Amino acid sequence: MFAVTATQIDADNPLNGLTLGERPDPEVPDGWTTVTVKAAALNHHDLWSLKGVGLPAERLPMILGCDAAGIDEDGDEVIVHSVIGDPDRGGGDETLDPKRSLLSELHDGTFAERVAVPRRNLVRKPAELSFEEAACLPTAWLTAYRMLFGKADLEPGSSVLVQGAGGGVATAAIALASAAGFRVYATSRSEAKRKRARDLGADAVFEPGARLPERVDAVIETVGQATWSHSLKSLRPGGRIVVSGATSGQVPPAELNRVFFLQLSVVGSTMGTRAQLERLARFLVKTGTRPPIDRVLPLAEAREGFAAMADGDLFGKIVFTP
DSSP, X not given: OEEEEEOSOOSSSGGGGEEEEEOOOOOOOTTEEXXXXXXXXXXXXXXXXXXXXXXXXXXXXXXXXXXXXXXXXTSOEEEEOOEEOOTTTTTSOGXXXXXXXXXXXXXXXXXXXXXXXXXXXXXXXXXXXXXXXXXXXXXXXXXXXXXXXXXXXXXXXXXXXXXXBTBHHHHHHHHHXXXXXXXXXXXXXXXXXXXXXXXXXXXXXXXXXXXXXXXEEEEEEOSOTTTHHHHHHTXXXXXXXXXXXXXXXXXXXXXXXXXXXXXXXXEEOOSXXXXXXXXXXXXXXXXXXXXXXXXXXXXXXXXXXXXXXXXXXXXXXXXXXX
16 A cells, blocks of 8 residues: 655654655554555654654554544544554543554554554544545644643633744644634744734734733643743733743743742643543534635655644645555
8 A cells, every 4th residue: 555654763864764656555453443544644753753852763664644534444534543552441432541642653643645553543433524635634623622621721801822833732722712602822933824813703813922912711831932921921911821842942931930820730731532522523513613724735744744744834734645
């Protein structure tokens, strides 16, 4: 089968490790099944894998890709939940399983004509969502859903700041927060991305570090070091930062005096559960919200999508169709 595979690690030029071509059909362990992939979405995780983050050289070659939607062995349309973990080991939450992984870390991923996954990782795809839209959900959109509705402790009418509009999780958070009726503020260095954020539903957009009209109830933080101080200063007393990434650096000044004096909360969040993925899909159907798609490419042209992500030349998801 045709697949997009990581065959070497190159931290400086990650695309050097990208190989497009034939790979063996997936092996199917007991309790697993196969999905014929109809669409698969690109994430920064795939680019980081080529840099060796979470994917050491001894595991190569590895088919990349976390996200997919397709047809299962019974002919049903499904979305693939990409967290490979045991809910029992995580106290009912597979994302808390200390042995959890994502597809393409220990097991071949979704950038292929077929992918093998545990049977419990299949979620019914609503007919209202296209395969391309559904393929965008399992990583960035599920992460944003959990951050907003599982971790941020927000009530209807709350206010939220989303740092770094244009990134996958940030884009999803803006759209989901707007659909939920929150007051949404967003930041970006790019004027074009600020405009797109407003089109997605942000009530107001700002350059990074700008003073907001009000102090917010929660901040959705994926940028890290570059925006951390602004995130802290933008919170109301008792507010909460939910962090799921640190693309600009992982060691910002903690500003502990501000944290304890204003009784701020800093909460980590990673991915989401299978049940949350089901609810996310239903939420999109109910609200009419859809993932913005930057471009759809044949899997054979995946290198173009990786290059666009590496250059930051996108807003919304890049989707591959085998």
